Amino acid sequence: MRILHILNHIQEIGNGIVNVAIDLACLQAKTGHDVAVASAGGEYEALLSEYGAKHFKIDQTRTPINLIKAASMYRVAVQEFKPDIVHAHMMTGVVLARLLKMSSGYTLVSTVHNEFQRSAVLMGWAERVIAVSQAVAQSMVQRGIAENKLRIVSNGTLGSPRTRQLKEYQPLSLKRPAIATVAGMYRRKGIAELIEAFAQVAANFPQAQLYIVGNGPDRELFEAQAKLTTVSDRIHFEGFQPEPQRYLLASDIFVLASHRDPSPLVIPEAREAGCAIVATAVDGIPEALDGGQAGFLVPPSDSKALAGALEQLLSDPNVLQQWKEQAQHNLDRLNVVRVHQETMMVYEELIANSK
Template sequence: MNKVIFFSGAKPPQTGGEFYNYQLSQYLETIDWKHEYVSLHQKKHYIRLSKIPIFGNLLVSVIFAFILFKYRGYLVEDHYFSKYLWLTNFIRRFFCKDKIIVIVHLFYGYDSSDRFVIRKVLNGMIEKIRLSLADLIITSSEYSKNEIVSVGINPDLIHVLSPGLDRDKFNLSFNLPSSSHELNHRNSKKILCVGNYVPRKGIIYLIKALSQIQYKEFTLDLVGNRKDNSRYYNLLANAVEKLKLTECVVFHDGSDQENLKKLYASADIFVLPSLKETFGIVFLEAMHYGLPIITTNVSAMPELVEQGKNGILVPPADSQALAQAIKTLIEQPNLIQQMGEAGRKKVADSYYWEHTCSRFVSIIEKMN
């Protein structure tokens, strides 16, 4: 079996996509497959050259083709870096005859629902070109697969491998969620939002929604990485102060995993009003802890959250609808209990990393 080379982001992983890639590589280690995990995040000093007008991306592609040439075998690359790897892929495909597997976590420019037709067509052509050299494509949801197919990629090349839940990390070493009776007598409901401080997560709409709830019978814990997203974090912090929510909104560092587990364990409601997600591992984590979920009714969210069953779906960028959904759960503790239990049952016997990783191995073996 040829060596499997991962071209991915940060190590240790900092995002859901990076964690997905890392889990696949770690599984190969448990079955004694030769592999290597190459963090392109550590080479970001080269990526900064892409900001040079006109030929920046070309320059980075040439540099990467040179420094990555020593890695031979099956190439598994994160699509986020594909725009810098097109020359590497061209050389490997036509001269080295290496197999190329691309993992697509998100299209950052293209959206099949984009109403601006010219932008949609141009971005679609770019994505198709970036994926054209892939022997195989892996993605995490049916929504994401449909997006890839919509740019003109053969659906037979695309495999949907849903992420798993890290049950070792999030072991349930705490009391089960409160009963509806206990929730009724709790003075304040605890709302949890876990997502990096970037516009795509729609957190600003959550803050605006909370300002519309007259009785402040809640606390909101926001968990994210502010280090690389200081501009949006400052926007959120300023909104909290302007809307006079400083006493009920708390920002937390997303890198503190022990604190995150405590927040999940003590929360009553999970809210993440993303504008776009191709999956969302945090939704699995929230369901694992028995939390009802409030999120949006777009992209992959409806695949995980069933309206009225394990959560509530609202339109994206709609703070008024979001406020109404939060009020519904605050005012009806029995729904918190019912939806939380439904979510926990949904993930109890599914979303195992072992299954996802074994399918990944099976796919590679068939390519051999």
């Protein structure tokens, strides 16, 4: 099968959409398919080359002149590569692939990652729409995407070609007990509530430290908030880290306080690393935590509830250890191989139906 993935870029910056697509492209190439990726480029070009996947450089920046150039370059890529499947992971890609399909003969698949964006409804232009969680699928139905178009392939990242085996990472020497989050610095990631919750419990646990791993446009806002607390010296902004596993392995508690999060890849990584997990009960997070069996679930935008969960874990070593162990149960379904296999089934069904 000839598969062309289309994305805005393939930079190594912790973007979950990019990471999912790169995992798929590498495993598809590894299993004998002809695979190419069309994007503006980035650090993952080298990894794709290692797996024998081709890269077409197409800059899809949304300016009129640039989009005209992108359309021309996309036509050239399709004529040269002759894909059976074009798999679009971002909105610009699905629009390009749909409008320029004409008589090319490929079948168009899209994956809805951030369904909370208004433009996500355009992903429904594809002939088959993959949702990364049950919650995303339900949301897309409510927004008018036909159920018979939708297939659910839940995210999983363990065993990714982008990373080494977990045992090969050296844990950092963090001050303990260590609470960590790995997230983009956006308000929707709930960093403000996490800082507030930590400030509420920190006095009762004078050794506890908070490590915030990630970067983004709202970082200065969160740093300013942290400075206004009485425990700012125990809140550490670590920036983007290409190997967040080193933080996860050294942490006692992992927190993801998102307001919206369709199916975060960091949850499987935190589970594999053996962190006790506290996360918000929104979108695909409960699915990633086995409905609450693998981690505490708290309401979003509720720093008091978040503080209460942290206090329970910090107050009793036995409870903390119990949740660390529960996080590591049932990890097989979070493996990237399962994501690859289920995605290939979507392709094969489409191609069989088109004959």
